[in-house]
Amino acid sequence: MTRDLTITAVHLTPILVADPPLLNTQGVHQPYTPRLIVEVETADGVTGVGETYGDAKYLELARPFADKLVGRQVSDLNGLFTLADEVAVDSSRVFGQVDVGGLRGVQTADKLRLSVVSGFEVACLDALGKALGLPVHALLGGKVRDAVEYSAYLFYKWADHPEGVASEKDDWGAAVDPAGVVAQARAFTERYGFTSFKLKGGVFPPEEEIAAVKALAEAFPGHPLRLDPNGAWSVETSLKVAAELGDVLEYLEDPALGTPAMAEVAAKTGVPLATNMCVTTFAEIQEAFTKGAVQVVLSDHHYWGGLRNTQQLAAVCRTFGVGVSMHSNTHLGISLAAMTHVAATVPDLHHACDSHYPWQSEDVLTERLAFDGGKVAVSDAPGLGVALDRERLAFLHRRWLDDDGTLRDRDDAAAMRVADPEWVTPSVPRW
Ligand SMILES: O=C([O-])[C@@H](O)[C@@H](O)[C@H](O)[C@@H](O)C(=O)[O-]
Ligand SMILES: [Mg+2]
Structure with missing residues (x-):
């Protein structure tokens, strides 16, 4: 044929x-x-x-x-x-x-x-x-697992977008304090069965985010927890947070911005550091690994250049004894399917992958992908196994x-200015 x-x-x-x-x-x-x-x-x-x-x-x-x-x-x-x-x-x-x-x-x-x-x-x-x-x-060499584990990606959030903005209503409610974060985590476990949790930080002063992670640790004893302020903290603040949360964290993700700052933090704490910000291309690997700046690299197959590059990244990480897992930005089911296929082929995947997918109520697939026990089953159907x-x-x-052009480029600061006209993107480090 x-x-x-x-x-x-x-x-x-x-x-x-x-x-x-x-x-x-x-x-x-x-x-x-x-x-x-x-x-x-x-x-x-x-x-x-x-x-x-x-x-x-x-x-x-x-x-x-x-x-x-x-x-x-x-x-x-x-x-x-x-x-x-x-x-x-x-x-x-x-x-x-x-x-x-x-x-x-x-x-x-x-x-x-x-x-x-x-x-x-x-x-x-x-x-x-x-x-x-x-x-x-199979095109990537074959799966080594039948299901890929994801973490619940917790966010501080408002109940609604600022007044006057046309939008779809979601059913998650607000989460702006430790109790709200724990309630959101419970909803994630009830709806999808996730057992590990990542909180997007860098939103409130570090003490409040420390309290939220402690509340999660109390509500879900022994479960893997991560906190990711997207580089919003100084080295000093990062070390304080690491000292406070060292006993309960699986890793701290990008506490400080850039390889030199991450290396300084890594040198003074035993808490593993993960990144999707300072190692985002092959060219950035050498400095970060040589300086011991990161212990886990979170690949995003989008900006790493695809699924085969992600496998190559995993091989480099394996060579240097650095862990690998998956980063996520807002995405739909095609990307979740792609992430799941490649993650299924990576031998040493020791951390649940990130996914924003539960936050997306809309998709372009005839059938959405499902999380069962926090995992997505690896499809054996031809191709990705999804239908448009x-x-x-x-x-x-x-x-x-x-759209008149205002939403065609993601701009989180512009969205914040709808609620707070004085808002400017905070300079780094914010705390
Ligand atoms: O969606 C967000 O707000 C996240 O902060 C995202 O933009 C990051 O790329 C990401 O999820 C991360 O882990 O840094
Ligand atoms: Mg991150």
């Missing part, structure tokens, strides 16, 4: 999906957040789907990339990086852009480019898997088209 794996069409659909008012150190999530859905079609009529960040700067790179992809083989995964280099040269305006201090670490042009590649890589793997009748994990709901996709795309 012969198959024609030539890519005959690529469709890019930017969408806006509902997002609750989750607080972080930069502000609050907007009522809708942009994502980009990628579809790759082959000559044989197979379609593969991918998902990545959907802000304008990603779209600017994704469009020329999509044009260049037509005519290539869906199996040419290495070629995606060469193509990205060509697009980067053509789009030198975007390529030169550097934005320091985002929640995803230093946002270099290289990372933007890799995030775009990841959406196409996942779509190509999905198409290839469907064409060959193999699940994505075209009506939902069209509806969410319509929302993107109707």
Whole structure:
């Protein structure tokens, strides 16, 4: 049997999906957040789907990339990086852009480019898997586990988005103190069976966040707990928090910003440090590992450049005795499926992965992925094992088209200014 794996069409659909008012150190999530859905079609009529960040700067790179992809083989995964280099040269305006201090670490042009590649890589793997009748994990060398564990991703949050903002109502309620955080954690366990918990910090003064983690430790004795202020603390504050919470934390995530500060913290505490901010590219590994700045790297397959790069990162971490797990930003089911396939192939995955998915009430799939006992079962169906709901996709795309441009780029500080006009993104360290 012969198959024609030539890519005959690529469709890019930017969408806006509902997002609750989750607080972080930069502000609050907007009522809708942009994502980009990628579809790759082959000559044989197979379609593969991918998902990545959907802000304008990603779209600017994704469009020329999509044009260049037509005519290539869906199996040419290495070629995606060469193509990205060509697009980067053509789009030198975007390529030169550097934005320091985002929640995803230093946002270099290289990372933007890799995030775009990841959406196409996942779509190509999905198409290839469907064409060959193999699940994505088999294309990655095969699963070593049948289910992947995720942690409950707790956020301080308001009950509603600020008044006057059109948005979907969520049923989580507010969480702005230790009791609210514990109630949210209970809801997570009841709804999804999670057994480990991560609290997004950097929102309230450290003493309040310490109290919240202590309350979690009391409510869920012996369960793995993490706190992630996204680099909002000084070295001194980080060490105080580590001393207070050392007995109950699985790890502290990005307490201080950047490798030198993280190395200073790591040198003076026994609490393991994790990051999705100071090690976000292969180029950042050497300094961080040499200085002993991090004990766990949280891969985000989007900005690491896809599932195969995530496997390579895991291999480097294994070599240096550094742990690996998965970071998450706001995402939908295609990305959760992709994360689950790659996580299923990583041998030493000793920490539950992060996922924002429970916070997303909307999706583009006919059937949402389910957490059972805090785990997602690894699909053995061809490709990712998910199906696109075209009506939902069209509806969410319509929302993107109707937006006047204010929500097409995620801006947590702008969302906060709706509630507090004086708000400016705090300088770092905040405490
Ligand atoms: O969604 C958020 O507010 C998070 O803070 C996100 O932007 C981070 O990238 C992330 O979840 C993290 O672990 O740092
Ligand atoms: Mg983090």
